[in-house]
Amino acid sequence: MIEMFLWALVLVSLMATLVISIYGIVIRPSLIKKLIALTILTDSANLLAIMIGYRLIYPVIPPVLPQRTQEGLSKFIASSVDPLPQALVITAVVIGMAVNVLIAFAIIQIYRICGTTDVRKIAEVMKDGKT
Amino acid sequence: MKRGHIIALGVFIALILLVSLGITFVGKVPMTTDVRPLGLFYLKNSYFGNYAARSPEVVTSILWDYRGLDTLFETGVFFLAIISALALFRIEKKEEKVKEKGEGFTFIVKDTVRIISVLIVAVSAAIALHGHLTPGGGFQGGSALAVVPLLIIVAFSKYALEGRGLTKDTAMIVRSIGLISIIILVLIPLAAGGYLMQNLPVFPSHILGQLTSGSLVFYNLFEYIAVGAGFTAVFLLLSIPEKVFHKIIGGEKE
Numbered sequence: 001m002i003e004m005f006l007w008a009l010v011l012v013s014l015m016a017t018l019v020i021s022i023y024g025i026v027i028r029p030s031l032i033k034k035l036i037a038l039t040i041l042t043d044s045a046n047l048l049a050i051m052i053g054y055r056l057i058y059p060v061i062p063p064v065l066p067q068r069t070q071e072g073l074s075k076f077i078a079s080s081v082d083p084l085p086q087a088l089v090i091t092a093v094v095i096g097m098a099v100n101v102l103i104a105f106a107i108i109q110i111y112r113i114c115g116t117t118d119v120r121k122i123a124e125v126m127k128d129g130k131t
Numbered sequence: 132m133k134r135g136h137i138i139a140l141g142v143f144i145a146l147i148l149l150v151s152l153g154i155t156f157v158g159k160v161p162m163t164t165d166v167r168p169l170g171l172f173y174l175k176n177s178y179f180g181n182y183a184a185r186s187p188e189v190v191t192s193i194l195w196d197y198r199g200l201d202t203l204f205e206t207g208v209f210f211l212a213i214i215s216a217l218a219l220f221r222i223e224k225k226e227e228k229v230k231e232k233g234e235g236f237t238f239i240v241k242d243t244v245r246i247i248s249v250l251i252v253a254v255s256a257a258i259a260l261h262g263h264l265t266p267g268g269g270f271q272g273g274s275a276l277a278v279v280p281l282l283i284i285v286a287f288s289k290y291a292l293e294g295r296g297l298t299k300d301t302a303m304i305v306r307s308i309g310l311i312s313i314i315i316l317v318l319i320p321l322a323a324g325g326y327l328m329q330n331l332p333v334f335p336s337h338i339l340g341q342l343t344s345g346s347l348v349f350y351n352l353f354e355y356i357a358v359g360a361g362f363t364a365v366f367l368l369l370s371i372p373e374k375v376f377h378k379i380i381g382g383e384k385e
Contacts, residue, residue, distance in 0.1 A: 001155070007173070008160045009151040014149055047346035051337050056162045064266060065178050065187035073179055080171035080189075082163075083177075091205040094192075094270040094358065098212035105216045112380055 011051070017044045021083045031117040042096045046089045048060065053082035084113065136300065185336040186263040193348040203317065205276060206354065212309065215360045217299075219335035220368040222379065226238040228290060236286055244286040248279045255279075259355035263344040269351040280363045285351025289370040302364035309357030316349055 017040065017094050024037025054060070063083035065076055114125045154160055166174060176182045177189040184192035194202050235241075259272025262324075283292055320329035334345035 004160050004162070005151060005155045007162055008154040009148070012147050012151045012154065016143070021237065052163075055164055055221065057164050061191040062266060063174065064264075065189070068178060068187060073175070077166070077171065077249070080166070080174055082166045083189040083193055084167070084170045087190045087198065090190065090194065090268070090270060091202055094274060095205055097214070097274070097363075098209045098216075102212045102216045102219075105369075107217045107304050109219055109273050112376055122362050 007056065014044050014051070017050075018035065029118050029120055031119065031122075035103055035107060038103070039096075039100060042092070044097075046092055049089050049092075051084045053085035054083050055079075064131050168304070184330055184344055184347065185342070186347055188265065190266070190319050191262050191268050191347055191351070192344070195339065195347050196328075196330045196345075199330075199350075203313070203328065206310075206313065206357075210306070210357070210361060213365060214304075216365055217303075217368060220371070222371070222375065238256065240286050244282050248282060251275060251279050251282075255355070255359070259351050262351035263347040264342070269354025270358055272351070272355040274362065276355065276359035277362030277366065281366050284366060284370045289367060295302050297363070297367075299364050300366045302360045302367065306360035308362065309353045309355075309360065312353040313350065316346055316353065319346075 004081035014065055016086050021037045021044065025034050025041065027039065057079065059079055060081055061076070061079050063080045063086065066072060067076075107117060110122065116122060116125070173189050173193055177184055178187050178193045184196040186192040186196075196320035255272045255278075257272075258267035258275055259269050262268030262272070280292055280297070317328050320333040321327055323333050325333050330345040330347065332350075335343070336345050337343065
């Protein structure tokens with residue numbers, strides 16, 4: 001029962017983190033804070049994907065074959081976690097890093113041109129045309 | 132922290148606890164004790180079996196063999212993002228060196244960085260080249276490798292790297308070499324009469340008695356080079372002094 005509660009607690013907390021990060025992206029006016037919320041969103045989404053592949057058994061081992069024998073293989077299948085979500089997440093992490101770099105570069109450039117990262121002020125500066 | 136914030140935080144945490152308790156006792160917790168059939172196929176066939184990649188590391192064999200084309204296009208997305216970042220920060224004129232000499236860090240920081248950089252290169256190469264045996268691979272190793280130029284930029288300066296020949300252009304050339312090698316590796320099986328991105332038996336599973344899992348070790352190696360060099364180029368651009376950009380953009384924001 002206690003494992004079930006802890007598992008549910010982690011899942012609900014992750015969902016709450018997702019909701020908070022979406023709030024941050026939508027409501028906060030600063031572009032930097034939007035970027036921070038976006039990274040939190042991607043990280044919690046990745047963690048959720050990893051948790052889908054997890055098995056609630058003991059012992060549980062990572063998907064790396066410990067012994068290269070047929071006997072080791074059957075033991076491995078009995079206790080290994082699902083490798084597919086991990087394979088999907090590992091590229092998502094690195095691509096997320098590259099996309100975050102791109103967004104950060106864009107924000108720095110916007111700050112250089114407009115002198116602010118507040119979206120409301122950026123709109124004013126752009127309308128007045130005084131860059 | 133204001134009083135209202137504390138109350139809101141408390142309510143929020145209580146809500147999370149209540150919902151989890153509710154799910155535990157009333158609803159059904161979504162949990163699995165079995166592997167899904169697709170995952171089971173990969174676990175069974177990664178090293179043994181008729182569709183083997185001959186790799187004990189199941190994640191790497193999915194990454195570069197079973198779902199290889201996915202990873203190839205994801206690499207494409209990754210480098211498109213890097214290229215776009217470089218395009219945003221491009222400087223057409225030759226960048227002049229900003230001549231300002233501060234005191235710099237003490238010798239403790241500098242010597243530590245000198246030692247640690249060598250260690251990081253060795254560790255990241257081990258992560259990448261053992262990607263088919265242990266957790267790790269090209270992406271992870273390359274990200275770890277990119278820490279070295281970042282450390283050197285912080286401890287010494289950007290010009291310490293550029294003075295020794297590691298400019299943005301060199302990094303881009305190395306990155307392109309890595310990417311072109313990956314594309315050649317994708318096309319080799321076609322020339323040998325197989326399918327695109329086929330692993331075994333086009334590539335040998337053992338080289339000199341060492342388990343190399345066919346093409347996995349080569350993909351990891353070139354991805355390592357490409358990711359490391361790509362991030363190096365990004366960090367070099369990110370460390371261009373702000374003064375240079377102010378001069379180019381117009382610079383009335385002083």
